[in-house]
Amino acid sequence: MMERKVVDPEYMFKRAPREKKFLIGNEAVAEAVKRANVDIAIAYPITPQSEATHIVGDIYAEGYIKDYYRGEDEFNVMSAIAGARMGGARTFTATSGPGTLRAFEMFPLWAGARLPVVCAFMCRGVNSPLTIQPDNIEIGWLMDTGMLIFHAENPQEFFDMTLQAYIVAEQPDVHIPIGVCVDGFFVTHTREIVEVTPEDEMLPPYDPSTSPVPIMDMEVPPIRQMRDPFVMKSNYISYNTHASWQQEVRAAGERAKKHIARYVGKFIEVTNPDAEILLIASGTAAAQARVAMEQAREKGMDVGLAKIRVIRPFPEDEVRELAENPRIIIVPEHNIVGWLAREIKSRIDNSGKVRGHPRVFGGMTMPPEFIMEEIVNGRAR
Amino acid sequence: MKKNIATISPGFEDIMPEEYQDLVNDGPYGRGLGIKNLGTFKELIEEHPLCAGCGLALAIRLTAASLPAPEDTIIVGTTGCNSILMPQLAIHNIHSLFGNQSSLAAGLKRALKLRYPDKNKDVVVMAGDGGIADIGLSPTLHTWLRRENLTTIMLDNESYSNTGGQESGMSCEGAVLNMAPTGKKFPKIPMPEIAKDSGCAYVATVSVANARRLGRMVKRAILVAREIGPTYLQIFVPCPTNYKFSTSETLKRAKEREKIMEYISSEAEKLIKEANI
Numbered sequence: 212m213m214e215r216k217v218v219d220p221e222y223m224f225k226r227a228p229r230e231k232k233f234l235i236g237n238e239a240v241a242e243a244v245k246r247a248n249v250d251i252a253i254a255y256p257i258t259p260q261s262e263a264t265h266i267v268g269d270i271y272a273e274g275y276i277k278d279y280y281r282g283e284d285e286f287n288v289m290s291a292i293a294g295a296r297m298g299g300a301r302t303f304t305a306t307s308g309p310g311t312l313r314a315f316e317m318f319p320l321w322a323g324a325r326l327p328v329v330c331a332f333m334c335r336g337v338n339s340p341l342t343i344q345p346d347n348i349e350i351g352w353l354m355d356t357g358m359l360i361f362h363a364e365n366p367q368e369f370f371d372m373t374l375q376a377y378i379v380a381e382q383p384d385v386h387i388p389i390g391v392c393v394d395g396f397f398v399t400h401t402r403e404i405v406e407v408t409p410e411d412e413m414l415p416p417y418d419p420s421t422s423p424v425p426i427m428d429m430e431v432p433p434i435r436q437m438r439d440p441f442v443m444k445s446n447y448i449s450y451n452t453h454a455s456w457q458q459e460v461r462a463a464g465e466r467a468k469k470h471i472a473r474y475v476g477k478f479i480e481v482t483n484p485d486a487e488i489l490l491i492a493s494g495t496a497a498a499q500a501r502v503a504m505e506q507a508r509e510k511g512m513d514v515g516l517a518k519i520r521v522i523r524p525f526p527e528d529e530v531r532e533l534a535e536n537p538r539i540i541i542v543p544e545h546n547i548v549g550w551l552a553r554e555i556k557s558r559i560d561n562s563g564k565v566r567g568h569p570r571v572f573g574g575m576t577m578p579p580e581f582i583m584e585e586i587v588n589g590r591a592r
Numbered sequence: 593m594k595k596n597i598a599t600i601s602p603g604f605e606d607i608m609p610e611e612y613q614d615l616v617n618d619g620p621y622g623r624g625l626g627i628k629n630l631g632t633f634k635e636l637i638e639e640h641p642l643c644a645g646c647g648l649a650l651a652i653r654l655t656a657a658s659l660p661a662p663e664d665t666i667i668v669g670t671t672g673c674n675s676i677l678m679p680q681l682a683i684h685n686i687h688s689l690f691g692n693q694s695s696l697a698a699g700l701k702r703a704l705k706l707r708y709p710d711k712n713k714d715v716v717v718m719a720g721d722g723g724i725a726d727i728g729l730s731p732t733l734h735t736w737l738r739r740e741n742l743t744t745i746m747l748d749n750e751s752y753s754n755t756g757g758q759e760s761g762m763s764c765e766g767a768v769l770n771m772a773p774t775g776k777k778f779p780k781i782p783m784p785e786i787a788k789d790s791g792c793a794y795v796a797t798v799s800v801a802n803a804r805r806l807g808r809m810v811k812r813a814i815l816v817a818r819e820i821g822p823t824y825l826q827i828f829v830p831c832p833t834n835y836k837f838s839t840s841e842t843l844k845r846a847k848e849r850e851k852i853m854e855y856i857s858s859e860a861e862k863l864i865k866e867a868n869i
């Protein structure tokens with residue numbers, strides 16, 4: 212194990228020298244974990260995620276992570292992650308599709324217990340029929356858990372956002388979980404140039420004393436948390452406690468915005484904002500939309516692109532502003548439900564201009580031609 | 593926790609509730625107390641809203657009084673009648689979900705081992721029979737099989753009591769309960785045997801009517817978990833509300849059906865002898 216030094220997060224994200232490596236997404240996220248000063252990682256196999264947590268295991272074996280094991284299933288892995296966080300440790304885990312669903316009861320718990328868990332979701336389709344192919348329908352389900360959600364387009368963003376997620380999640384006025392999502396295979400198994408920070412530099416450790424809720428270590432005096440447990444009482448105070456706590460979790464998400472702006476950067480990356488036709492996309496759909504936009508512009512069509520990088524907290528103001536000018540908004544997605552189109556429609560006034568197509572799912576790829584077809588159809592309207 | 597950490601800031605003495613003052617002045621932290629001292633110190637448990645005559649409530653009270661190091665113990669419960677009482681305990685305790693107590697406790701214990709390598713932090717899982725033997729069986733077994741340093745204490749009232757007395761895997765064969773309208777079709781899950789086979793270094797069963805023995809078993813179970821590996825204690829805690837008997841009969845029923853069993857691995861035997869408990 213090499214000697215390493217703690218560096219300032221902002222320096223690491225913005226100014227640290229970068230070395231070019233040729234990595235698949237699963238390797239890129241593991242490189243991030245290596246630099247994240249993680250205490251405990253817990254793994255459970257599922258394609259297309261497994262390789263990432265294999266490498267994290269190797270990093271543990273080399274001494275860069277203090278504890279690591281394979282759990283019994285995703286629900287119990289996410290539970291152990293919660294326990295480790297409640298005990299004041301920094302954690303890492305990852306899962307995909309069916310694993311996400313198996314673990315689901317834990318996600319609102321993470322948020323409600325104010326645990327700054329960072330979890331990578333390498334999205335894939337869910338059964339039935341049996342599939343292991345790329346499909347990001349699970350993001351649509353995760354959106355209402357209270358968790359913050361970043362959607363990385365490529366291995367580079369996967370590397371950067373994973374590191375940044377720790378620093379945002381652990382801010383005392385945030386302190387809620389962040390899911391760093393990528394489209395399985397398209398990112399996890401695609402090799403690209405990734406610029407990584409020096410191997411001997413790592414994030415500062417998590418400081419449990421900054422937690423807004425007590426760490427469960429009996430190092431601060433215990434209090435009787437409640438005289439009348441809420442669950443027992445049918446009265447205004449118990450309802451209001453639960454209601455205001457849920458609001459507080461959402462408020463923590465709103466408070467994260469300033470930290471995201473500082474450490475992660477733009478919520479939305481926009482090219483040609485004044486175009487007649489605006490493509491709005493996230494993840495690898497944004498990569499395909501970029502190609503389609505370029506092809507369309509070569510043909511003289513007035514097309515722009517807004518790539519949404521942060522799904523929760525949703526950048527509502529920016530999206531409302533972006534939605535004012537274009538005549539048509541096209542939202543290509545890698546899932547059947549169209550969660551991004553649904554989200555955009557629900558936030559803007561003139562939702563009739565939003566076309567939630569093309570949608571590909573079940574492992575299908577999204578050739579730019581599909582998006583081009585929507586652009587051409589849209590122009591004809 | 594440092595022994596003198598629970599103090600009251602000067603000037604706040606008259607604002608703090610009496611029970612808290614009692615805890616600060618006369619609590620059990622760092623004093624090595626036990627069942628035999630009950631009545632002479634401020635207990636960790638204050639008032640609680642469980643039913644009159646509840647065996648489970650008494651078992652939690654006795655367990656709390658027997659913790660070898662209450663100042664460094666964290667209790668992980670799960671949904672069920674225990675989770676109504678647990679928040680009243682003057683000790684860090686966690687309710688997360690129903691059935692995930694063991695896996696959560698494993699993560700917690702590992703974190704505390706990393707953060708306090710030179711200190712004992714006892715993590716004790718205390719949960720209902722449904723929580724441990726049915727919905728949480730998998731993580732219960734897996735923490736044992738992985739040899740996690742956890743103590744698991746089952747509060748066995750032989751039903752899902754909190755949800756209105758449904759059959760659980762720990763109900764007796766033939767018992768007529770909700771969701772077993774014609775009687776349960778299979779015997780009690782042999783958890784003590786399973787615990788032994790799964791690597792627990794100390795396994796014991798007792799009833800809530802046997803306070804002194806229960807107290808000793810709690811101390812042994814926690815000490816062995818601290819030094820050697822997983823331990824399991826199963827406490828029979830009759831439930832008057834769902835088994836519909838008089839609240840004054842709880843201890844009588846507990847005694848009548850009490851099964852005392854203690855399995856101690858040879859390694860644990862040595863430890864217990866040395867510690868003289």
Ligand SMILES: Cc1ncc(C[n+]2csc(CCOP(=O)(O)OP(=O)(O)O)c2C)c(N)n1
Nearest residue numbers: 671672673690720721722723751752753754
């Ligand atoms: C996932 C989930 N399933 C079911 C429940 C409903 N539930 C709450 S408490 C409980 C019974 C608990 O029984 P047991 O573990 O034996 O504890 P007891 O109440 O008997 O002490 C059940 C079924 C729940 N809260 N969560």
Ligand code: SF4
Nearest residue numbers: 642643646673753831
């Ligand atoms: S229902 Fe039974 S176990 Fe639950 S509090 Fe009442 S008596 Fe105790």
Ligand SMILES: [Mg+2]
Nearest residue numbers: 720721751753
């Ligand atoms: Mg029960």
